Amino acid sequence: MRPDHPIVLITGASAGFGEATARLLASRGCHLILGARRLERVQALAAELIAAHGIRAFACAVDTRDTASVEAFVKAGAEALGGLHGVVANAGLASGLHKVWEIPDADLEAMLRTNVEGVVKTIRAALPFVRQSGWGHIFFIGSTAGHQAYENGGVYCASKHGIKALAHTLRLELCGEPIRVTSVDPGMAETEFALVRLGDPAKAKALYQGLQPLAGADVAECIRWAFELPEHINIDELIVKCRDQASHTMAKVNRKA
Numbered sequence: 001m002r003p004d005h006p007i008v009l010i011t012g013a014s015a016g017f018g019e020a021t022a023r024l025l026a027s028r029g030c031h032l033i034l035g036a037r038r039l040e041r042v043q044a045l046a047a048e049l050i051a052a053h054g055i056r057a058f059a060c061a062v063d064t065r066d067t068a069s070v071e072a073f074v075k076a077g078a079e080a081l082g083g084l085h086g087v088v089a090n091a092g093l094a095s096g097l098h099k100v101w102e103i104p105d106a107d108l109e110a111m112l113r114t115n116v117e118g119v120v121k122t123i124r125a126a127l128p129f130v131r132q133s134g135w136g137h138i139f140f141i142g143s144t145a146g147h148q149a150y151e152n153g154g155v156y157c158a159s160k161h162g163i164k165a166l167a168h169t170l171r172l173e174l175c176g177e178p179i180r181v182t183s184v185d186p187g188m189a190e191t192e193f194a195l196v197r198l199g200d201p202a203k204a205k206a207l208y209q210g211l212q213p214l215a216g217a218d219v220a221e222c223i224r225w226a227f228e229l230p231e232h233i234n235i236d237e238l239i240v241k242c243r244d245q246a247s248h249t250m251a252k253v254n255r256k257a
């Protein structure tokens, strides 16, 4: 049975979708385990949400690329709050824009280690605690880039196609257990994502010029909706784009002059 106040672990809770999801789920009475590399941000968020909503929250630094770091984070969080029900394996990034044959090792490794290995490590560490709690919901954060590749984004797109495969596989493997598996796959969303990818605030801003992209809160709302549905319903995959983006890539976007 879904508990009245589920305990939800979110990676990448220091910004963007992860932070917005923490805010929304806290307002719905969830207890939270929040992780990211920027400890001061997740600590401040946890303190704010405890004060605002009377929930319990645990915040800890985690680098999802590192097995020991992830395992320590998940264990400490689940033990501190007394269980684990929801997992939002959200931490991820794009690093640069490169032709497949030109990508530097640093960008290649950053994306594959964070977006694929980090997600597997998070779920692998969390699943025993979710099973022990008797009810659960695992969220992957995919992307439209997991449905349609685009030039100069080959490795990022590969990582998100990988998320699609992992979500499908995990759903097959968990069938029969009281654990749902959902992939939320957004299109263009204004978070710190473009700044991290491009390293230049002006270029990041220009990406969304003249259109209204998704915000972190929009993606959080998709997660909340899927999470609160009656428990016999599983949303497998939820592709969400802003109205101004008609294609999975930026091939067809509506920009005002």
Ligand code: NDP
Pocket: 011, 012, 013, 014, 015, 016, 017, 018, 035, 036, 037, 038, 039, 062, 063, 064, 065, 090, 091, 092, 093, 094, 114, 115, 118, 141, 142, 143, 144, 185, 186, 187, 188, 189, 190, 191, 192, 193, 194, 196
């Ligand atoms: P942000 O850059 O705003 O947030 C990314 C989060 O991931 C931060 O909290 C960052 O925290 C965390 N993170 C990155 N690397 C690590 C790591 N090694 N260990 C732990 N945490 C890490 O981007 P978004 O919120 O937009 O991105 C969240 C997810 O959504 C990503 O998987 C991204 O690929 C995906 N996505 C984004 C879209 C967009 O257009 N914005 C569209 C579709 C999908 P810190 O730096 O403190 O570690």
Ligand code: 8X3
Pocket: 142, 143, 144, 145, 153, 186, 187, 188, 189, 248, 249, 250
């Ligand atoms: C992020 C969306 O279009 O930049 O996943 O790849 S896109």
